[in-house]
Amino acid sequence: MTDRTPVGEVRPSQLLWTYGPGALIDLPNLSVVTLGIDQWEKDRCQPIQEPRLLAAVRRVLGPQVENLRVPPFQKSELVDPWSAEANIGVPVRPFPRWMRCVKCGLLSAFDTGLFEIKEYRFRPERTRFIHKSCRGSKGDQPAKDADAVPARFLLACRNGHLDDFPWHYFVHGGNSDCKGTLRFFESGASLQTENLWVKCDACGASRSMAQAFGKAGKENLPSCRGRHPHLDHFDDDCDEEARAILLGSTNGWFPITLSALAIPQANDPLGQLIQDGWEFFDDLDSEAAVAVTVKTLKKTGALPGIDKYSASAIWAAIEAHRQGGRQDTVGQADVKGPEWDVLTAINPPTDYPHFMSKKVDTPAGFERYICKVLLLERLREVNALLGFTRVEAPEESSDPDERPRMAALARRKPDWVLANQVHGEGIFIQFDEEALRAWEALAGVQQVDRMLMAGHRGWRNSRHLDPNEGYPGIRYAMLHTLSHLLIRELALECGYNAASIRERIYADVEIQHAGILVYTAAADSDGTLGGLVDMGEPENLGRLLREALNRAKVCSSDPLCSEHDPSKDRSLHVTACHACSLVAETSCERGNRYLDRSLLVPTLERGSAAFFTEL
Structure with missing residues (x-):
């Protein structure tokens, strides 16, 4: 096996949301871990320009972050497997190290010499490990190569560590001098953990895999070693409990991301042009070089409008862009502020083809x-990967210091982060501030606010977080619920997959933000259908809103759904469930939290908190 053996393919967008650095990729015959970005070929990762998002990333990861970059990808599907382009990709390494022979049940690490890699250059997905000259579990069969598959059990902890399952430690009940060969076998008709066993050939010790989970797992598993397989690094100490997880389980890797809409700079059209065409100006070192570049751009039409400005003005704008201007002071909480200003402007600026x-x-x-409906015929969303967690998803918090321990993407502080950009369309709805304030003063609304706040405090207390922080407010809950209802209705009407429709909620009482943006921004053709904007026309949007609100009055899970009280079970939703209000978690910016349809329309349990009362 060479240092650059192709083993499979994933979509570039999956490297941000599913298979990023530190994540396991469960291929048909192999399991590999994506290595840290400090081991990627940086020059093959093209930069993305989005100053507001970059400033927010710097606030979390540090000022050393220079840019956002997209994952490397091959430009053609038909590539000579022996060409240089065939080696374009991201570095991975087999993990877990332990393999199991499907014929004899032999359990051993792949680098002990018992297994051999079989490479398929023309069909990378067929690359696999084999057990050479396997003679079966009893050793009485003719020698024949047998496939070896990854062992399906791993250790992980809440600090983002991941390690091989301690097979010798587990089967022998602790540290042991026995170095016997291990076998993995099944004892029953089903594949439940109590029917899966590991046995030592030398001493005969055996143990069911059911003893690796739950309370028994705490007694039978060692402490966490602090391993980061994607970084080839062990942390000095880890005080978290190591727990067994299954290969391919969803709790093995949770991305922590930031996103921003690429909005035009209303007061600086030249600065917007420089930002949009930065790849043309990045290497320029003088005003004379600017004049030559502008002349070329005018002939090719690659950057329309740039020829209207003088070379000196363009050079000054380039210098300002390199220095970052005032963007370095933008905080994470400010990402939505400029978006709101543009979306609510009397005449929103245009930046073809991005906005x-x-x-x-x-x-x-x-x-x-x-009070306002704005159809976004074109928009661009940029997402950046900050890090990841394991075992438990990252909690919502307005304070970056309050997040759970985030596993790093590189051994040192990164000078770039992984990002992607997607194009789509959307509908922005701004709500009347006076109507909202009158609604917030209702006694029924304040009662729901207290219930949801009690659930919020209990939920955060159970996770050892400050109970007085992170509550988005009752206005957010109402707008968030309406956004979910609209997403569910749009998925039925406009032809988009429900998981490809996303939301952005603007709900800040102090600065009078009250709006929702429902949009599609998918990495495939789903983002170019044009059906979402058509649904925003007055006659269509009115019908959709009425149908969504009518459906919300009664849920198929009523009365259980309408009678739910979050203060009793420390949950983060009131009258909401999968049958009426929840959407795909990829669509929701809050993980299906802070929802209550009784804030929109009267329900079986509550009718005094509805915002839409005269429909």
């Missing part, structure tokens, strides 16, 4: 509640 909008009338009958 195009059209204002339409408010749907008939909703004038009391909605």
